[in-house]
Amino acid sequence: MTPRPGLARRLPIPAPTALHEATDSYLRRLATLNHIQFNELKLHLGLEPHREVHALAPANLHRLAICTGYITGQLTATLPELDPPHLKSGLFTRTRHPACTRCARRHRG
Numbered sequence: 001m002t003p004r005p006g007l008a009r010r011l012p013i014p015a016p017t018a019l020h021e022a023t024d025s026y027l028r029r030l031a032t033l034n035h036i037q038f039n040e041l042k043l044h045l046g047l048e049p050h051r052e053v054h055a056l057a058p059a060n061l062h063r064l065a066i067c068t069g070y071i072t073g074q075l076t077a078t079l080p081e082l083d084p085p086h087l088k089s090g091l092f093t094r095t096r097h098p099a100c101t102r103c104a105r106r107h108r109g
Contacts, residue, residue: 008044008045008062008063008066008067009066009067010066010067010068010069011030011034011067011068012034013033013034014068014069014070015029015030015033015068016070017070017074017075017078017079018078018103019078020078020079020080021078021079022079022081023053023054023055023056023079023081023082024052024053024054026079027041027042027045027053030067030068044063044067045060045063045064045067046059046060046063047060054081055081055082056082061075061076061082
């Protein structure tokens with residue numbers, strides 16, 4: 001059963017996405033920058049806290065857009081797992097990777 005979160009609120013520190021970053025990696029970085037637990041962020045987005053994040057339903061993607069201040073088009077352009085054509089093809093199942101530490105420092109927000 002998916003949790004029922006309250007109203008989505010913008011996080012104090014919006015982290016820019018790194019090109020081709022894995023969704024899970026971006027959410028972990030976003031949680032770290034905002035000093036909240038990763039599972040707490042997932043609950044805020046309406047996700048189950050103990051499941052790995054690959055794709056987001058449209059409602060969850062909309063909540064992520066509200067939380068970060070980025071439009072959904074920006075998020076899907078840089079996070080390949082969120083782009084619907086790629087979800088069907090499975091192209092990124094083997095190429096998922098977290099952002100490198102140098103890139104993460106550069107895109108801290």
